[in-house]
Amino acid sequence: MKILFLTGRVPFPPNSGYPIVVYNTVKGLLTLETEITLFSINPTKDHIDVDDIYDPVFDQINFHSFSLDIDVNVWGAFFNIFSNQSYNVSRFYDDDAAKLLENLLREQEFDIIQFEGLFVVPYLDIVKENSKAKLVYRAHHVEFDVWEKLATLERFTPRKKYLEFLSRRLKVYETEQINRFHQVFSISEPDRQNILLMGCQTRLDVFPVAIDFERYNVDVTKTSFPTLFHLGAMDWRPNKEGLEWFLDEIWPDIEKLSGELRFYIAGRNMQKQFFDYDSENLIVEGEIFDAVEFMNSKAIMIVPLLSGSGMRVKIIEGMAMQKCIIATSMAAEGINCKNGKDILIADTPDEFYRSILQCITQPNKWLEIGANARKTVERDHEINSNAKRMLAIYEVLMKG
Incomplete structure (x- = not known):
């Protein structure tokens, strides 16, 4: 089975939450005779020098990355107010990155393409136009929920209003995108419940963090x-x-x-x-x-x-x-x-x-x-049992 993962960060080294989740997913699936390609946005904020990666998992995958400046820009944030886009998400999209991904999809066929988190979903249209693979979305968080809760805790009124604005934009975007996939994975049962409340009508399963003991x-x-x-x-x-x-x-x-x-x-x-x-x-x-x-x-x-x-x-x-x-x-x-x-x-x-x-x-x-x-x-949270269960869902998707 050929699987493409799209990630908003390079998951090497696995030294914090998001990289650990992606890394252990890839590592577990590699033991099950899958062929894995990774396409990662490499943001300035968490930039990784790819030439410095020395890892046996990295050596077993096909890797592509695109360096991107996602730093918050005051003017960018201001003008975004007058658009209909979520500023949290739009910063992760770049035309050159989209072109690189498009070329990859034209050169190779994949059975499964998994979007790791909301920030790579802006590339969904490119994927749909250039691939017949089954599409999976893994929600590492319900993103708008994070910002909603931050807004309730904020005491400084202007910042509170802006956080509320960001959370509303995120909620609209997440709700619009959630049913455009063949399968959704949530990372916890409470998140699964929240995703259902967003109107999710596609297949939905819980996959918690996997750990290599x-x-x-x-x-x-x-x-x-x-x-x-x-x-x-x-x-x-x-x-x-x-x-x-x-x-x-x-x-x-x-x-x-x-x-x-x-x-x-x-x-x-x-x-x-x-x-x-x-x-x-x-x-x-x-x-x-x-x-x-x-x-x-x-x-x-x-x-x-x-x-x-x-x-x-x-x-x-x-x-x-x-x-x-x-x-x-x-x-x-x-x-x-x-x-x-x-x-x-x-x-x-x-x-x-x-x-x-x-x-x-x-x-x-x-x-x-x-x-x-x-x-x-x-x-x-054992890595191999989680990988086997995920592969079984992939196989059902492909038969469907």
């Missing part, structure tokens, strides 16, 4: 305690706002619990304002080389998201590393976990305080939750 080796002898940590890309607005809330409203009281307690903050594109929080008990590390090694060395994972959609890949990775995770209901949304068994849910400063206090005073508690978390992700 060979990468997540736990060594508890290297885990320091008592330690808290937060890990996430800090240029993603929900991460930024959630961490600000935790540091301003919760951390000052947590810090007083123990002079030995340390809170480590890491993630790419760490913004300057977070370094201002740095103290003896709070260490801001910025971007780290090895996320798995970082997680292994710390005890308790803090995920204070107040907005967002989809499934938090870093929580799945943390569970795979047997971490006790304390997260908001929003952060844990879509993950098949149970409060008090394989995760701790905290939605208020008091709940975070009580959960952290419990873990610090009862070390066996966080160890037990971490062990249960690993069992949960082994059951629901």
Whole structure:
């Protein structure tokens, strides 16, 4: 079977949510005798030097990419207001990229073409005009839902109005596109429900984040305690706002619990304002080389998201590393976990305080939750079983 993946980022290296999801999907399908081609937009914001990619998965695929400047432009954003396009999405379209994709489609025939996320959907018309393949759309998030929630949290009125405007445009675009595919994959059950509410009438299945457990080796002898940590890309607005809330409203009281307690903050594109929080008990590390090694060395994972959609890949990775995770209901949304068994849910400063206090005073508690978390992700997020199920759906599409 010949499969083409269209992606809004180069998924190498798999060091954050979107690349991990795409990378593990490709890796799993390669074990099932599929031939995979990858066409990636390579945006300035997350630009990857393709010549520096050294990865066995990369060596097994046919790869094409197009470098594109998607940075927000003040004038571009202003003039977009007077168009009928979503500025979030339109920045990912380029005529030269479309031509490159068109040439690829004329040179090769594919059985399945999978669009990884909303930002490559602007190329759908090019694909439909030049290919008879079955078309699959995977929603990594319900995009408009992310921006809707951000707008509700925004206090500065002009910015709030603009976020509401962006979310409305995104909702119109997503709703218009969702039924133009033969198959839709959502990344969680709550997202599946939201997509149905958007009027989806095509085939719709849930495919959660897949994990290659060979990468997540736990060594508890290297885990320091008592330690808290937060890990996430800090240029993603929900991460930024959630961490600000935790540091301003919760951390000052947590810090007083123990002079030995340390809170480590890491993630790419760490913004300057977070370094201002740095103290003896709070260490801001910025971007780290090895996320798995970082997680292994710390005890308790803090995920204070107040907005967002989809499934938090870093929580799945943390569970795979047997971490006790304390997260908001929003952060844990879509993950098949149970409060008090394989995760701790905290939605208020008091709940975070009580959960952290419990873990610090009862070390066996966080160890037990971490062990249960690993069992949960082994059951629901194993890479090979997910790949087999996806291939089976592809085969049904082709017969149809």
